[in-house]
Amino acid sequence: MRRGLRHVGWLVWLGLLWLGLPCLARAQDVLPADSLHAAPIPPAIRLVPGMEGVPLHGRSRYWVDETGRKSVDEVEAGVQLPWAPRDASQQHNIDGKGMWIQFDAIATVDGRWFVEIALSGLDRAQLFYRDARGAWVVQEAGDSKPVSQWPLPGRVPTFELAHEVGRTVRYWLRVEHARVNFAAPIALYDQGRLIATREREQFLLGAYFGLAALITIVAFANAVAFRDRSFGAYAIYVALLAIGQAAYLGVGAQHLWDHMLRWNETATFLLPGISTAAGLWFVHTVTEPVRFSRLLDMVVWGVIAALMIAVGIDTMVTSRVTFGIVMLLTTFALALVFVLILLVWKRGDDPTIRLIALGFLPVLVMAIFPVARGLNLIPNSALTRYGLTMGAVLEMPILFYALSLRGARRRESLVRAMALQHTDALTGLAHSRSLLTRLEAALVRARSQRHPCALLGVKISNFEAIVSEYGREAAEKALVVAASILRRAITDVDLAARVGDNEFMLLLEGPTTTAAAMSRAQQVIATGLRPAEALPPGLTLKFHVSVALLPDRDLDPAGSLKWVLEGVNSIPYDARKLIRPLNF
Structure with missing residues (x-):
């Protein structure tokens, strides 16, 4: 047991190291912007029918406005600005700043093309370009506006490019994002490809949230019918995890709280933290660590309380430091889940615990990616956005089945005792x-x-x-x-x-x-x-x-x-x- 707690201690120090690494990464990010020579403008991107997901890295350049107050006219006129080529692996700390991304594009035929920033919960994004008469066309999306008022409503900011054939158009994309480094993929899409991609995403997300709703209802019904607190904790955990994913993936802002801008900004950071605490509480309910170590039981309750307090403080203060503390505690919570499952696997007498451990494994593995993204260790990717969702899809039916077996085994003695009122104890026949x-x-x-x-x-x-x-x-x-x-x-x-x-x-x-x-x-x-x-x-x-x-x-x-x-x-x-x- 002491050896297991020492492993937890090492995980805490690793988390502290993770929290410090982003500082080095941010120090490296500012080097290109401080260079004396601006990067040349990349060649114009040719917009052709059927174009799917053409990334802007390597085809655009960026500059970070340290004041955050430069207008598009000032940026356009700033010939001495230290533009730098944009790379896919770069992360940028733009708290209180404005990041400008510049690229050129030319449509070869008449059609509709879009630029998408693959990041839900983005504070603010604006696209500027001049039309054929030289007037500015401005589009805005992000948490600064309700999703229904975006140029193209959806989970992530998306802007339509100019409807002009044969003319090279210069685009200026301005991004504001605080508390987490900006490292989102940006790509250009043909209209048909964009619609197909979004429909596929909506189908998969609909399947996840539908499964989560079904599991929540059935688990709650089992909790009430059989007075099983494990099912009750599971129902709460699945519901909070689904709500947290709705906030994190932008589904909540799109469908549930469109005009609640303040809540949408808060929910992106608040709900995932609460769902983490609920997950640790559920694992505590299932494994009952007090049977093995009162100290470990107190540690689990302490982490749950600390996580809830940190989430509350982060909601009120909304700083990079408080969010980093939440991420560190989330890492510690994941480590505790692993320790609890491993402990019961080795020392517990529950025959279903291995199936329960198998159910938790996908979430434990996939949660590493969004946590690492929150700690600014890796850039935004499909795994950071959808990894936890994919893990939850695998987890929910396995855990539900395991809890059903466990509940049936625990109720078996009660069923037998009740049956003795009507049946013979040896043969099971009526008396x-x-x-x-x-x-x-x-x-x-x-x-x-x-x-x-x-x-x-x-x-x-x-x-x-x-x-x-x-x-x-x-x-x-x-x-x-x-x-x-x-x-x-x-x-x-x-x-x-x-x-x-x-x-x-x-x-x-x-x-x-x-x-x-x-x-x-x-x-x-x-x-x-x-x-x-x-x-x-x-x-x-x-x-x-x-x-x-x-x-x-x-x-x-x-x-x-x-x-x-x-x-x-x-x-x-x-x-x-x-x-x-x-x-x-």
Whole structure:
């Protein structure tokens, strides 16, 4: 246990190192902007039909406005600005600044083309270009405006390029983004390709959120129905994770809180942190670390509390430092999840824990990418945007299945205890009281509808011989095998019951005939004579059966049961006829 806690300590120091690395990266980012010579303007990008995802890195140049107040006219006129070529791996700290990206494009044929910044939650983005008359055309998107008012509403800022064929147009893209380094891919798309890409993304995201909603509802229903707190914690975790992903992926701003600009800006950082705390709480509920170490249990609760406090402070202060603390605590939370699962895997006695660990593995692996992006260790990519979503899609059904198995196993003893009120403890068949209740109702229906039912008395005639030759354990196995044979001999509306040490009853709740009742009796005798794997070699069950059609005379349920039982007990041990009809 101490060794596991030392591993956690090393993970904390690694997290601190991660938090410090971005400072070096940012120091390197400013070097190109401080150079004395501006990079040349890249050749114009040719816009052709069917163009899909042409990236701007290597085809554009950038400059960071340290004041954040330069207008497009000033930037256009600033011939001495230290422009630098834009590379795909670059990250830029533009807190309180403005980043300008310049590129040229020329349309070869009439059509519609767009430039997309693949980053949801972007603070502000503007596209400037001059039309054929020299007037500025300005488009704006990002958290500064409701998504419905964007030039092209969607999850990420997208702008339409000029509708001019044969003329080279210079574009100026201005970006504002705080608290996380800007490192988003920017690409040009043909209209058809852009629509196809967005439809595919919406389909996949719709599948994820639909699955999350279904799992949440069913898990909550199980929590209420079975009073299972693991399912309750799971339902809360899945719901909060889905809401956090909706904020992180821009789905919330697009569909849920379009005009709530302040909330949208807050939710992007608030909800993912809360979902992380909920995930750690769920793992704590499932693994119950207090069984192994009270210190570890206190550490888990401390991290959950610290994470919630840090998220609250980050919501109020909204600084790069507070967000870095949240990311560090998120890293620590992921490490704790790994430690808890590993601990229960090695020392726990839960047979489903390996399946639960398998369910957590995709999220643990895929969460590394958005956390590393939040710590500015890697640039924006498909894995940083959708990695956690893909991991959650794999996680949800596995965990739900594992929790279902675990809940069923834990409820099994309770189900068995409740079943003892109506069934025999050894064989699982109904006992005498249940049989009398069913027999009374069957007799009432038989008399009112004038359709007879049948009652069969079944006795293991060689039971005493089994006890004396093979012992009591083999005799109990014989009773269980007999119960299995009787279950196979009845239908869903019939009832099998144990009424004595080696005596049973079959109630065939009609309407039935003498031929049908005799056929059931013959089936029971023939099946008992077959060898059973659960019994010692050479041992078979010899049944005696009495058969009566009811109602008979004015016998009540107890009288009918006594009559049939006396009939089967009156059959001699060595009788040649093993079936005795009582009233036909």
